[in-house]
Amino acid sequence: MKKLEERILKDGVLIEDRILKVDSFINFQIDVELTDEMGMELARIFKDSGATKVLTVETSGLPAAYATAKYLGNLPLLFAKKAKPNTDIGEDYTAMVRSFTKEVVNPIRVSRKYLQPGEKILIVDDFLASGAASLGLLDLVEQAGAECVGVGIVIEKEFQGGRALLEEKGLRVVSLAHITAFKDGKIEFGYTE
Amino acid sequence: MKKLEERILKDGVLIEDRILKVDSFINFQIDVELTDEMGMELARIFKDSGATKVLTVETSGLPAAYATAKYLGNLPLLFAKKAKPNTDIGEDYTAMVRSFTKEVVNPIRVSRKYLQPGEKILIVDDFLASGAASLGLLDLVEQAGAECVGVGIVIEKEFQGGRALLEEKGLRVVSLAHITAFKDGKIEFGYTE
Numbered sequence: 001m002k003k004l005e006e007r008i009l010k011d012g013v014l015i016e017d018r019i020l021k022v023d024s025f026i027n028f029q030i031d032v033e034l035t036d037e038m039g040m041e042l043a044r045i046f047k048d049s050g051a052t053k054v055l056t057v058e059t060s061g062l063p064a065a066y067a068t069a070k071y072l073g074n075l076p077l078l079f080a081k082k083a084k085p086n087t088d089i090g091e092d093y094t095a096m097v098r099s100f101t102k103e104v105v106n107p108i109r110v111s112r113k114y115l116q117p118g119e120k121i122l123i124v125d126d127f128l129a130s131g132a133a134s135l136g137l138l139d140l141v142e143q144a145g146a147e148c149v150g151v152g153i154v155i156e157k158e159f160q161g162g163r164a165l166l167e168e169k170g171l172r173v174v175s176l177a178h179i180t181a182f183k184d185g186k187i188e189f190g191y192t193e
Numbered sequence: 194m195k196k197l198e199e200r201i202l203k204d205g206v207l208i209e210d211r212i213l214k215v216d217s218f219i220n221f222q223i224d225v226e227l228t229d230e231m232g233m234e235l236a237r238i239f240k241d242s243g244a245t246k247v248l249t250v251e252t253s254g255l256p257a258a259y260a261t262a263k264y265l266g267n268l269p270l271l272f273a274k275k276a277k278p279n280t281d282i283g284e285d286y287t288a289m290v291r292s293f294t295k296e297v298v299n300p301i302r303v304s305r306k307y308l309q310p311g312e313k314i315l316i317v318d319d320f321l322a323s324g325a326a327s328l329g330l331l332d333l334v335e336q337a338g339a340e341c342v343g344v345g346i347v348i349e350k351e352f353q354g355g356r357a358l359l360e361e362k363g364l365r366v367v368s369l370a371h372i373t374a375f376k377d378g379k380i381e382f383g384y385t386e
Binding site: 028058069070079081 | 222224262269271274
């Protein structure tokens with residue numbers, strides 16, 4: 001998505017060819033107009049996926065996931081919480097996610113009530129790097145006996161291996177800004193649908 | 194907002210005349226169509242507020258705040274994080290918020306970069322009860338030398354006192370579902386604009 005790539009080049013901050021900060025329009029302050037267009041684009045790409053529900057993980061994936069759900073015909077939007085499971089045994093599905101930037105492992109959870117066998121789930125998140133968050137969400141989907149029909153990502157750092165892990169599982173992965181390398185302070189983009 | 198009140202009566206779960214759970218359409222799984230209409234309604238109510246930015250706190254206030262920002266002409270949307278301040282001294286404004294349901298006190302923070310003197314901030318959140326979260330957000334706004342031009346709430350429990358505290362500060366508070374009492378397992382609604 002050209003407009004997103006341009007915005008990343010304009011306002012993204014690349015630190016030590018390793019961490020890309022997009023706080024000013026995605027992670028902290030949200031550019032609502034751009035996010036709405038991102039949702040429209042992900043909805044266009046996944047319109048024939050058969051998705052019955054959109055799943056994301058709090059917090060910063062939520063706006064793009066919301067916009068995607070809206071343009072897929074107001075699908076229900078479910079978000080996994082980054083928190084220890086409820087003490088009520090058996091109420092939640094839980095998975096473990098390793099944070100790339102913070103170097104910690106955290107549980108995510110979703111209520112069993114809202115993830116049912118047979119549902120077709122589109123995962124949407126803001127970043128795909130090592131794939132940890134998306135794999136955690138996929139784990140929740142599989143525990144529920146639901147089916148993941150695709151993974152829609154705002155910004156992908158392909159060189160961190162997440163795409164390969166998801167594609168190995170037969171999943172369609174589409175990112176709106178597909179970054180192939182950080183090199184000498186420059187961001188290199190690859191193909192996007 | 195009639196449609197929201199009806200949905201609360203249909204799908205809300207009232208526990209011990211004290212806690213209202215709306216997990217199935219606001220807090221965990223989001224009804225995108227309803228949320229979009231809530232944003233449209235809050236935008237209608239605050240269209241003359243002069244707001245230049247919408248502020249909320251993660252996580253479940255985010256969808257309604259997003260929709261409100263969208264219908265206010267794609268205003269930037271800022272969300273405070275529930276996390277300890279960055280170690281970078283002076284990078285954030287922070288405030289303390291006491292959670293009514295969880296009975297703990299947590300810091301919220303927002304980067305100084307995105308909250309500037311002179312900005313006109315509309316606070317949007319999913320719940321107003323004791324007012325702790327809204328007062329925390331207001332504290333951040335005041336620390337920045339910005340101005341709060343209103344507080345838009347999805348569900349208010351007026352009897353918990355939050356409205357009174359905010360109105361004492363001269364703020365306009367509007368809730369889409371204005372609950373005046375929980376009584377014998379019944380939810381009583383008051384006036385909504």
